Amino acid sequence: MATNLLDFDLEGLVAYCEQLGEKRFRATQLFRWIHQRGISDFSLMSDLAKSLREKLAARAVVQVLPVVSTHESADGTIKWLFDVGQGDAVEAVFIPESDRGTLCVSSQAGCAVGCRFCSTGHQGFSRNLSTAEILAQLWYAEHFLRRHLGVDERVISNVVMMGMGEPLQNYDALVPALRTMLDDHGYGLSRRRVTVSTSGVVPMMDRLATDCPVALAVSLHAPSDVLRDSLVPLNRKYPLAELLDACLRYLPTAPRDFVTFEYCMLDGLNDTDAHADELIALIRHHPHTLDQRKGVPCKFNLIPFNPFPASGLLRSPADRVTNYAQKLSDAGIVTTVRKTRGDDIDAACGQLAGEVKDRTHVTHRIQIQRQKMPITASGARYHD
Ligand code: SF4
Numbered sequence: 001m002a003t004n005l006l007d008f009d010l011e012g013l014v015a016y017c018e019q020l021g022e023k024r025f026r027a028t029q030l031f032r033w034i035h036q037r038g039i040s041d042f043s044l045m046s047d048l049a050k051s052l053r054e055k056l057a058a059r060a061v062v063q064v065l066p067v068v069s070t071h072e073s074a075d076g077t078i079k080w081l082f083d084v085g086q087g088d089a090v091e092a093v094f095i096p097e098s099d100r101g102t103l104c105v106s107s108q109a110g111c112a113v114g115c116r117f118c119s120t121g122h123q124g125f126s127r128n129l130s131t132a133e134i135l136a137q138l139w140y141a142e143h144f145l146r147r148h149l150g151v152d153e154r155v156i157s158n159v160v161m162m163g164m165g166e167p168l169q170n171y172d173a174l175v176p177a178l179r180t181m182l183d184d185h186g187y188g189l190s191r192r193r194v195t196v197s198t199s200g201v202v203p204m205m206d207r208l209a210t211d212c213p214v215a216l217a218v219s220l221h222a223p224s225d226v227l228r229d230s231l232v233p234l235n236r237k238y239p240l241a242e243l244l245d246a247c248l249r250y251l252p253t254a255p256r257d258f259v260t261f262e263y264c265m266l267d268g269l270n271d272t273d274a275h276a277d278e279l280i281a282l283i284r285h286h287p288h289t290l291d292q293r294k295g296v297p298c299k300f301n302l303i304p305f306n307p308f309p310a311s312g313l314l315r316s317p318a319d320r321v322t323n324y325a326q327k328l329s330d331a332g333i334v335t336t337v338r339k340t341r342g343d344d345i346d347a348a349c350g351q352l353a354g355e356v357k358d359r360t361h362v363t364h365r366i367q368i369q370r371q372k373m374p375i376t377a378s379g380a381r382y383h384d
Pocket of ligand 1: 111112113114115118119120121122163164165166199219
């Protein structure tokens with residue numbers, strides 16, 4: 001079987017080329033052709049020796065993913081659905097803004113974490129993506145967008161590993177993909193502009209801090225273990241105190257001096273004044289912070305929930321989101337509210353791919369789990 005060169009970061013490609021009797025600088029040239037120029041046909045790589053081009057054509061490929069569909073929103077957001085075989089599909093989303101172009105990338109087909117508010121979580125886990133399958137999303141999007149917009153320079157300035165899957169549960173494939181994003185001969189992105197979002201896989205957060213520190217986002221979503229246990233089941237393994245400790249250990253090597261906490265606003269479940277007070281106390285009074293006045297260095301990103309039928313959850317009303325943000329801000333915590341983008345193209349993560357199948361009847365399991373949910377301050381369990 002031919003080797004897919006998208007599976008290698010630069011060091012991996014150097015090792016591969018050495019096996020072919022080629023020097024390091026040849027691997028660098030090849031890497032640049034693939035990632036910077038978007039060329040997959042070896043015969044077009046004009047500054048490589050003909051003998052190397054022939055060797056590569058005989059044993060290697062630059063294998064990208066078939067595109068199932070492309071949806072472009074009125075606001076410029078573009079969502080691609082990629083076929084990863086055996087009935088699985090994954091999504092990547094491009095979000096243009098005036099000062100940046102962000103690509104949201106998937107790391108797994110499905111997800112094993114099973115967060116209640118997440119369309120991907122409701123589909124169950126199918127498999128990890130390879131490094132090539134992670135990078136193929138960026139490769140395709142970047143070079144599609146250059147053609148689409150008629151430009152030669154880079155379009156994607158930021159990557160967030162916030163698509164389908166828990167990236168830190170696919171660590172071995174993730175790290176070479178991150179290195180390729182950061183590599184000056186690859187996509188040349190700043191560490192500050194590559195973000196890994198995790199639901200809190202504590203041991204892998206520690207490894208990432210050493211192996212490839214990039215910006216960190218943590219899906220928090222709840223101010224207490226009781227509530228978080230029911231929204232993000234991984235919390236039962238790595239509860240909030242351990243998770244916040246891991247955040248503090250991550251920061252010394254991180255490219256930013258704060259962690260971004262993602263907080264999905266769910267009507268009646270986690271959005272009341274009492275929840276805000278509990279959250280402020282959690283962040284401010286975590287016992288291991290260096291600065292007890294400031295607590296855990298962080299920013300909050302409040303995310304209006306993007307409803308999907310199987311969740312049984314509702315989006316918090318806009319005024320409650322505004323009020324929640326104000327309470328956090330008044331407590332000195334930098335807080336933003338994420339703009340909803342691409343509503344007209346089903347931009348809730350995993351929604352398109354979720355139409356493929358519900359592999360493990362996880363929706364049924366989540367419905368059973370709902371019955372065990374704690375009753376919230378407003379008395380609501382969930383909304384049907
Ligand atoms: S929010 Fe992330 S970790 Fe949770 S189920 Fe969805 S993809 Fe998995």
